[in-house]
Ligand SMILES: Nc1ncnc2c1ncn2[C@@H]1O[C@H](COP(=O)(O)OP(=O)(O)O)[C@@H](O)[C@H]1O
């Protein structure tokens with residue numbers, strides 16, 4: 001190739017890149033200010049000692065990391081993982097059939113159903129959580145209903161079950177939507193071909209529908225797991241502070257214990273877990 | 289073997305099938321031919337069980353087919369889009385139907401190997417459908433359909449996604465395969481040449497109804513309705529009334545033809561004659577110029593001038609050479625559409641030449657027009 005031919009091509013490419021850069025600038029600025037800067041701050045705090053009233057004293061230490069290995073904190077991390085995992089599994093179990101049914105509705109009902117799925121997002125989150133408290137608490141609606149059947153009363157509020165209920169309720173739409181997209185995209189003739197070859201409805205689901213919607217399952221699971229894992233509002237409101245998740249712990253360290261360096265260490269541990277999960281999801285999605 | 293009786297299916301305002309009745313014999317290669325949207329796919333889907341008719345019955349060897357769920361019908365459907373499972377290899381796709389029958393693994397392996405051999409894809413068993421060409425995918429779909437040895441194989445436009453050359457090869461292959469496996473084939477197509485070359489019998493569909501069921505030659509030579517005459521192959525049609533000689537075409541005079549049985553003289557009718565059945569002769573200009581040769585072929589002229597009003601006279605508009613044949617369009621005064629004539633090889637006739645068109649009365653069929 002002659003240089004005369006490559007040079008204008010290169011110039012064009014550079015100009016295109018610049019053009020793309022201009023369009024990306026608002027997004028990039030957002031990322032830098034709201035993600036990279038805080039992350040850099042957290043990263044820098046973690047190697048120093050705590051100040052007496054918050055902030056940091058710039059003396060190098062690795063103590064914040066060794067404290068993470070304290071069984072107390074490991075248990076919180078483990079419990080958070082467990083709650084997030086349980087939430088994800090339940091959301092998947094509820095979300096898949098829902099998405100499947102919506103995908104098979106007639107076109108105009110699909111829209112109605114999808115709007116109904118995202119409708120709760122239009123109401124204030126805190127109000128919805130208070131609604132759950134009213135439903136679940138001692139003399140609440142559910143217990144009164146059970147009582148009229150001669151059952152209960154049950155301890156429904158301020159335990160792990162209540163947290164999982166609240167998390168599933170909040171993030172179920174994030175499971176349903178990617179699943180719906182994956183199922184909707186599936187050629188209905190594949191199901192028919194499977195039936196034509198002698199497969200029952202269940203076999204068709206197991207051998208054709210499910211394997212082909214694995215990417216949707218992975219995306220939905222991630223969308224539910226990530227906000228559940230780091231959540232601190234729902235555990236606080238529905239968990240009654242008895243059961244602490246890693247999100248609550250981070251908040252406490254920063255705002256109450258005023259131990260910014262250790263709070264940073266916890267935050268980094270949370271980010272690390274999520275990065276590992278993201279990578280695992282990307283790997284699994286590529287193979288699916 | 290397969291008996292379809294009075295099947296009707298409507299979608300809202302659209303009547304996809306309107307009282308369709310057909311009987312298809314054991315081992316037959318049967319084609320459903322019709323323009324796009326006439327209900328062919330809907331009929332196949334009813335037979336396969338993915339659509340339910342509003343009324344009518346379908347029986348296979350006397351058993352009510354409509355009572356069975358799709359996965360219990362001894363019928364294979366090859367989808368227009370092939371519907372191969374994208375997440376499975378070719379071999380797994382083909383094995384899918386056999387696995388559902390819970391056959392021993394060894395037998396599945398053997399039969400998959402055999403059928404891949406038959407369709408010439410032995411070397412491609414480990415590939416995914418996405419890694420295959422259109423023609424190869426079509427073979428996989430075919431292999432997947434026949435490996436279960438269904439009693440009936442339905443093929444929905446099996447060759448429409450292929451280019452012309454591959455299509456011709458696959459037509460031969462389908463025919464060979466049908467001879468080999470002895471399964472009854474019902475193939476849907478909108479390509480009349482394909483239907484003619486493949487099928488033992490053809491049912492011509494038009495807007496949800498069967499117009500004619502016949503063997504290819506009969507369908508071509510003796511269409512029973514204007515739709516069939518126009519749809520199956522190129523045709524020249526003339527309107528008029530049935531007469532003793534064939535058709536009284538008004539200003540064009542008497543045209544030679546053979547009326548269908550039961551057609552009464554004087555009834556409104558259409559005369560159809562195929563382009564390749566028309567003989568074409570050049571007529572010298574009446575006022576020949578001084579340098580004009582004294583009649584190139586006197587015998588021919590003699591012949592042409594035999595009957596005073598025999599055939600039609602016109603001027604050549606256009607000549608197209610297609611290799612084996614040439615097509616000439618001839619403008620006949622008093623007839624709106626140019627008359628199409630096909631002659632063997634290259635034609636010496638030039639555009640603008642005056643010609644006389646004649647045909648054997650046995651080659652022209654006179655059919656009723658629905659009033
Ligand atoms: N599921 C359906 N819903 C509504 N209309 C349909 C449906 N299936 C087919 N049709 C209509 O029925 C007619 C016949 O369709 P089809 O059987 O696919 O024709 P073909 O296969 O001969 O092209 C068309 O007008 C089509 O629009």
Ligand SMILES: [Mg+2]
Pocket residue numbers: 325328329368445
């Ligand atoms: Mg069709």
